[in-house]
Amino acid sequence: MIAIGGRSALAGGTPSSSRGLGIGIEPPSSSSPKPGFVALSDLGSVNSRLSFKGSIRIKAMEGSRTVTVSETDLNTNGHAGNLGKSQSLLSSIGNSTNIQWHECSVNKVERQKLLKQKGCVIWITGLSASGKSSVACALSQILHRRGKLSYILDGDNVRHGLNRDLSFKAEDRAENIRRVGEVAKLFADAGVLCIASLISPYKRDRDACRALLPDGDFIEVFMDVPLQVCEERDPKGLYKLARAGKIKGFTGIDDPYEAPLNSEIVLTHKGGDCDSPIEMAEEVISYLEEKGFLQA
């Protein structure tokens, strides 16, 4: 007997209080599964009778809340969220007939061939006024002129939308970075050169985002501009306010910025007006070229 149970929920709740979406599985509470518990995703690869004899807990699946089944109910693929994948379809597309579909959806490699580039995340980190956004913009322009598709994730298009529910308390700040990392991963999977431009002052948060991507696909760009220079620029007067004690917890003033030690690219301040965002962006372009990201 395999008991599959989760949080008990009353059936037939009102639509507004009991939404029925829920594709997928319970997020794992730790990196290692608990003995006696198997995540639904693990069941996805079980295509023959389950040999597992312990207790299996599936918290929910697409359109459901609570599941309790006996072992015999799960003698085939128990994955609820993978409908249609790996199925073989014989049908016609335009003039082509009897096309066999081994892989259902288009994969990353195919998208990359279409775009003639390789999806990745270019993560620009640095102090306020270090020039992150300017480099991100210059980079997107240069890439566009070369026929490459990039997309910038920044505060404007994320904090106002996806992350509008997040406050600025500690855990929400970490969650903000986590979500940007996850979305950036999706864009990279789509084949896009995704440019994330965030202060992201803590190494732990940046490294967590790096860990989401395949090796080499997370390109950390450190804006290595001395605090003094950023403070002299101070285009918004924020450093002045921080020094005056009117902004608390300002990165670089009374909250730490943990400079990357092994970032893929370091853009250093050379002083003077010649330090254009475009020149800095060209350094990133050279890296992307060298590593083969600008071709499929």
Next chain:
Amino acid sequence: MIAIGGRSALAGGTPSSSRGLGIGIEPPSSSSPKPGFVALSDLGSVNSRLSFKGSIRIKAMEGSRTVTVSETDLNTNGHAGNLGKSQSLLSSIGNSTNIQWHECSVNKVERQKLLKQKGCVIWITGLSASGKSSVACALSQILHRRGKLSYILDGDNVRHGLNRDLSFKAEDRAENIRRVGEVAKLFADAGVLCIASLISPYKRDRDACRALLPDGDFIEVFMDVPLQVCEERDPKGLYKLARAGKIKGFTGIDDPYEAPLNSEIVLTHKGGDCDSPIEMAEEVISYLEEKGFLQA
């Protein structure tokens, strides 16, 4: 005097407990601003001395937690998260010199021209086993063969990543859909034909996602397959379990599915084996062609 203050936070907290990211502004608590409160984004367009005489509350900005300034501190652009935008840069790209940058980053129209398509969200809704994923996969294949970039958002790539923190309680189910809608919006903005495949049983949640997109860019595809047919298919045995009372709150059985009344596309079940996902996907392709989404 303009008092700009937010949640008070101790400066110099430990990195693990006081993350310093936070680009952007406090998410608005309602659609209409409270009298006497101005969001930071509103200040972004204020380039001359503020004439506002009331109290301004900025909850946080990039790299900060608490701000308190007097009115005179904000006599220029108070936007913290928009560095580099709309600035005029005279510099060189490759052999081109003195390029003037009116708009900093590449916009949606430019990306669409590059991709020769228009970004949109194709939102496939329907009962479990109604064929959503199969149509999504077929659609992505057909689009790919025509040289168009699409990306599927489904349970696998969202619940395992971005939404892994969400449980299956009511508010988290709604949040799951909200986030998918927001991410889909970003993909559409990137110029991608974004295919979201979710049961999404409640009209309110679907309409909230629709409202995120410009008119016409949210294309609701209703898999109009009778419950009886889905239940007969029952590829995962979920309906059987639901009928046996072993799954509670299963959409269509003991939780409602609110069928769309005005969806852009209705894919109806015609019966028999001829109802291929490819034929259904071709209906969506026809719509996309007719509406001009497959060209820039």
